[in-house]
Amino acid sequence: DIQMTQSPSTLSASVGDRVTITCRASQSISDWLAWYQHKPGKAPKFLIYKASSLETGVPSRFSGSGSGTEFTLSISSLQPDDFATYYCQQYNSYPWTFGQGTKVEIK
């Protein structure tokens, strides 16, 4: 199975900050990587697919990059609605696997 490792596990930031989350795969997954935002008690929200393609309707302050084994999710200017947990997920091969999550909290 492909292991996905995110860092950091928790990130404290202020509104307006630029934040970056890193996701590493245990083997190459090309660009078969998705990012999700999840808030407690809510449905996870699909943000990015194929490592860097922004889902329709997702604000342009979100961006993704990377290929192979190292990927990043960036938020250019953190907004109040962005405080949540973020997960990366590989879909290169079954079983699909998620990172352990990065909680973005208010500083």
Place this chain on the structure above:
Amino acid sequence: EVQLLESGGGLVQPGGSLRLSCAASGFTFRSYAMAWVRQAPGKGLEWVSSVSGSGDITYFADSVKGRFTISRDNSENTLYLQTNSLRAEDTAVYYCAKDRGYRGSGAFDIWGQGTKVTVSS
């Protein structure tokens, strides 16, 4: 509006069974693979199972293989997860998710709110 609505969760004893359902609306259900993803208390997301648009191709995580069955009724726009021989470690919120592809691309663009399953005596 595209929507997924799960039901069927509850409290069940170890070794018991539950059938989870997911009612889909707002998109051509038969054209997309579907999946179940769960989140145990205090843990991250874990993919459980996927089924192709026609229902003839299924995949399972090793942790549930042989105990869970995924199926779909395209005439009723409904996805199912039959969970048998439940264990304490199956306790989680179970999410239904729409795949972006027909056979199962693995990227999930629409999610339900989840249904909670608690396995305890």
